[in-house]
Amino acid sequence: MFPSRIWREMPQRYRLEAAVCKKCGKRYYPPRLVCAECGGRQFDTYVLPEEGKLLTFTVIRTPASQFSDLAPYAMGIIKFDDGLQMMGQIADCDIDKLKIGQKMRLEFRKIQTDDTHGVLSYAYKFIPKWY
Amino acid sequence: MVGIVGYGAMIPRHRIKVEEIAKVWGADAPSYKKGLMLWQKSVPTPDVDTITLSVEATKNAIKRAQINPKDIGAVYVGSESHPYAVKPSGTTVAEAIGAVPDCHCADFEFACKAGSEAMFVCLGLVKSGYMKYALAVGGDTSQGAPGDALEYSASAGAAAFIMGKTNLIAEALETYSFMTDTPDFWRREHEFYPQHGGRFTGEPAYFRTVTGAAMGIMNKAKMKPKDFKYVIFHQPNGKFPLRVGKMLGFTKKQIEPGWLTPRLGNTYSGSSPLGLTSTLDISKPGDMILMISYGSGAGSDAFVWRVTDRIKEARDLAVHTTTLLDKNQIFVDYGTYAKYRHKILKNK
Structure with missing residues (x-):
């Protein structure tokens, strides 16, 4: 991943910053420049909660090369209380015991390494809530 | 008076037992357990490093401190396993907690006391009045050579402390x-x-x-x-x-x-x-x-x-260290541990 893209996406990837349209109140994660609902271009920033419920998931057994050390792993979509949804990897779990509706907590993790020399990418992964 | 306003910990969930390491190297596990007085260690997964542990520990410290991260004037991470050889771990930690850009940042190194060095400096900066709060983190994903005595003990975890002058813990x-x-x-x-x-x-x-x-x-x-x-x-x-x-x-x-x-x-x-x-x-x-x-x-x-x-009011605002340490552990075998710790040479 290019350093410029990592840098651009830091607010949403590092701090879970989402956007709410000032005109119609529609919420977005990741944030957008133009509201798909009303065409508004002004947004307020708000921070997503660090917990959600697992809406759906799938298990990846043949991953792209940069994720091979993690296989097999689950990718899931979680839903926050305000209705926003987010996709990410589910870590620290027994993939055979995952259940739709299960509570998930977000945890800061390394999501990609560009071989041994590139920049490191960080963001949030989902962890089954246990405390 | 200066001191700790908030503290937090982070420990990976994965563990490996001394027996599992000793089995691979033909060593006597009971002797190692007795000699080191240690029976297991934490293992970081490939997506866990000093930066991720530091961010999670710091978030717990902020929960206890109940402060605005923007008021943190310095972010110092002490470690001997900084993920980059050139580029500070502290910049990612500061960015992730929202302490940027009005923030001084440096990485500390002094083998196992890099974290306490950061604590020492943070106390000094706050005491001198240079800043309201300063963050010190000590964390590592330490490595021991395969078969070496260090392999039985080198583990992973981080602790974060926010130093200040008011509302001290x-x-x-x-x-x-x-x-x-x-x-x-x-x-x-x-x-x-x-x-x-x-x-x-x-x-x-x-x-x-x-x-x-x-x-x-x-x-x-x-x-x-x-x-x-x-x-x-x-x-x-x-x-x-x-x-x-x-x-x-x-x-x-x-x-x-x-x-x-x-x-x-x-x-x-x-x-x-x-x-x-x-x-x-x-x-x-x-x-x-x-x-x-x-x-x-x-x-x-x-x-x-x-x-x-x-x-009394601060300790339960974040997860306790013994909860992270003793609950919900995932035990791995040596093969998984070797893969997680990049001890296996693979084709490019």
Whole structure:
């Protein structure tokens, strides 16, 4: 991943910053420049909660090369209380015991390494809530 | 008065038992368990490094401090396993917690005492009035060479402390540092695993330095071992902190709340800082705590803390260290551990 893209996406990837349209109140994660609902271009920033419920998931057994050390792993979509949804990897779990509706907590993790020399990418992964 | 406004810990969930490592190298597990007084260690998964552990520990510290991260004027991460050779870990931590851009940032290194170095400097900066709050993190995903004694103990974890002047959880009554050039443990540039001086790491290094720091700070503070409710020493294994405690006149009861190594391993820069977090978790207002770190090379930072009333409201605002340590563990075999720790050479 290019350093410029990592840098651009830091607010949403590092701090879970989402956007709410000032005109119609529609919420977005990741944030957008133009509201798909009303065409508004002004947004307020708000921070997503660090917990959600697992809406759906799938298990990846043949991953792209940069994720091979993690296989097999689950990718899931979680839903926050305000209705926003987010996709990410589910870590620290027994993939055979995952259940739709299960509570998930977000945890800061390394999501990609560009071989041994590139920049490191960080963001949030989902962890089954246990405390 | 300056001190700790918020503290937090982070420990990976994965563990490997001494038996699992000993089995691979044909070693006698009971001898290692007895010799090191350690039966398992934490293992970081490939998506966990010093930066991720530092961010999670810091988020827990912020929950307890209940401050705006924008008020943090310095972010210092102490580690000997910074993910980058050139690029600070602290910039990612500061960005992730929202302390940027009005923030001073640096990474610290001094073997296992890099975290306490950061704590020492943060206390000074806050005391001098340069900033309102300063963040110190000690964390590592330490590596031991395959088959080496260090492989049984080198583990992962981080502790974070926000230093300030108001709403303190623990006041820093005294600080002291003891340091000499003692080459007991090192890693040269471009080397993957550290080297150590075997038994030389004991008497002339760890014991001389830790006792020197303990005697120095107790003389400075005019205090004796019986004046402290708890004491935390750096824990390269389970045996050393108990032995040095006995040498200095401390009881096992004083050491136990911060004695995590038998079930955690040696988290290097996170070792005595994590011991302090678990001790604060069970402390009462007025308790006096002595903390002595140790970093090979060699030096010790010493702190006398007095716990305040605020511990009662702050301690349950974030997860306790023993919860992270003892609950919901995932045990791995040596093959999985070797894969996670990049000990297997693969084709490009």
